[in-house]
Amino acid sequence: MSRIAVVLFNLGGPDSLDAVEPFLRNLFRDPAIIRAPALVRHLIGHRIARRRGPEARDIYRTIGGRSPLLGGTEAQAAALGRALEDLGEVEVAIAMRYWHPMSEAAARKIAAFRPDRIVLLPLYPQFSTTTTASSLAAWRSAAGAVGIAAPTHAVCCYPRAEGLVAAHAALIEPLLAAAAEAGEPRLLFSAHGLPKRVVARGDPYQWQVEETARRIVAGLGREALDWAVCYQSKVGPLAWLEPSIAEEIERAGRDRVPVVVVPVAFVSEHSETLVELDVTYRDHARAVGVPAYHRVPALGTHPSFISALADLSRGAFTASSVSGLDSGEGGRLCPGVHRCCPLAAQ
Template sequence: MKYLGQESDFANSNAKTGVLLINLGTPERPVCPSLRAYLAEFLMDPRVIELPSLLRAILVRGIIVNVRSHKSAATYREIWTENGSPLMLNTVQLGEATAALLDDNFHVEVAMRYGEPSIEKQLSKLHHAGVRNVIAIPLYPQYSGSTNGSTFDAIGKAFRKQRWVPNLQFVSDYYQYDSYIKAIGDSILAHWQKHGRSQKLIMSFHGVPKKYIERGDPYQAQCEQSANAIADHLRLASDEWMLVFQSRLGAQEWLTPYCDQTMKALPQQGVTSVDVICPGFSADCLETLEEIKGENKEYFLKAGGQKYNYIPCLNDSPAHAALMAEIIRDHTRK
């Protein structure tokens, strides 16, 4: 293997600290070929689908990619903007807003775990800029091996190509940050002030297979801690909110309660108005805009619900950028 060298001054003690904000990713365009490539890269990750490689390839390349690419392309087209993917746009703008809060000692880049700009490409950019310290922040507040762990794998794979590996601060999670809880809580309060408050607040987190938790993944516990902290910030009674999990894939059991089943059942329990937020998503994307804002709203209203409000992710809000800057400064001091 030919290792990537570095032309910067070895004795330079004033090199900038590189910051890499990393989100999940998005297809390049909302068309079938792009979806096929994106889904294959995403679902072939052994951290995402924990099966032997041959079985995973048969499932993903032989079945899922062929079955889901057309439908996924159509749903992506529904949320696509004139500026492209909402997730990409919001993440790039978050990077710019975060950089504006930091001094010239920091060099901020944005990367995607799947698709472009890749982690390897953006680490190479930091490398050529002479960065000797890197702070990597996967934009998932709660740790899961299928997201944060996979991101670490990709960083390690990229570093294997570098002759001179930089110092790395990897932020494995940030669900415990008071500024994170406050930012989510304050966004809910702002929504209530503008639109009024519904009977129940629903906090929806991305689901994972239950067996991942049984094998030691801390994700469920961190989601529960986050939801409880947000409810405490809002001073909600236990019957005024609930936690659900969304986006399950396949027939195996995932974390419950399931969001879609909950939305179909709530009206029968006398709950006719809900506010829904996704605290585990840093930026609005297909899973929040199409699945939660659209699909689950339809389930709720068809079941007899009367009012369904979706509260957006933190996206590129000032509070989100301030949270990122706080995390970066904390890890610079370590």
């Protein structure tokens, strides 16, 4: 019987209020986030964590004193393991990037399991150098340190996977109907933002987010649907991707149209959905005259999404090449201008 391992990558979140500042330090010391020499990066990370710590603790205090991200990811891992049982003995490990369990713990777990094959599967549907690339680099270091040598296949992205799109559409439909009671709704696809200079260097994230949104709109099959892509969670003084969700909410207020907000790049509930979208921007919508505000749940363990993850895993396990990287569609997705695409050389 085959021994199959899947490593799920996610951001991670503090598991207590005391963990908030260490979590932020880990985040802002990552060279994929702060592109500076190590000493400078560590000083910047420490300063940002100290400055943002009190506000971040207040945010986590409102949702129970900890991030719900690990629990949600554990539920996804369990559901994926059940979906892959027919492949043999399956171990699904979680590798968080900035808080426990991180890649080192996941690598020890996988090494003890002694798998025949491994698939690396990010819970970031859209690739970015700041998320997936950083997680894969951390995994390679951790796996090398414990001597993992099993054939490994990584999925870099899946922005238009059929199950991903179907899950979003299924969750959006009832809220579009509810919002229509207040007028013709506008669908806002909200993704975590990035500094514009990251995208200018060739990062394909923005293009992939827009591609996901286009596929979902097509899957909804509604003619003349009013929709837009926007971005949230800006940090620091740099110019970030636009429009912001605040700007789109203000436009909806001027137009007096209800909004349905979709967390298009988040597959699990966490502070940026439960606080930023559910509280901060709901209050903002009310203040600027939006007649109704509805937020679509994150995908979580929606059966269509878990089916997508299972299909991506099966594709990796049955690939003709036992080591490598692909998009889940058998080749490069991103237009050539996106030179940071991990498949740029293929």
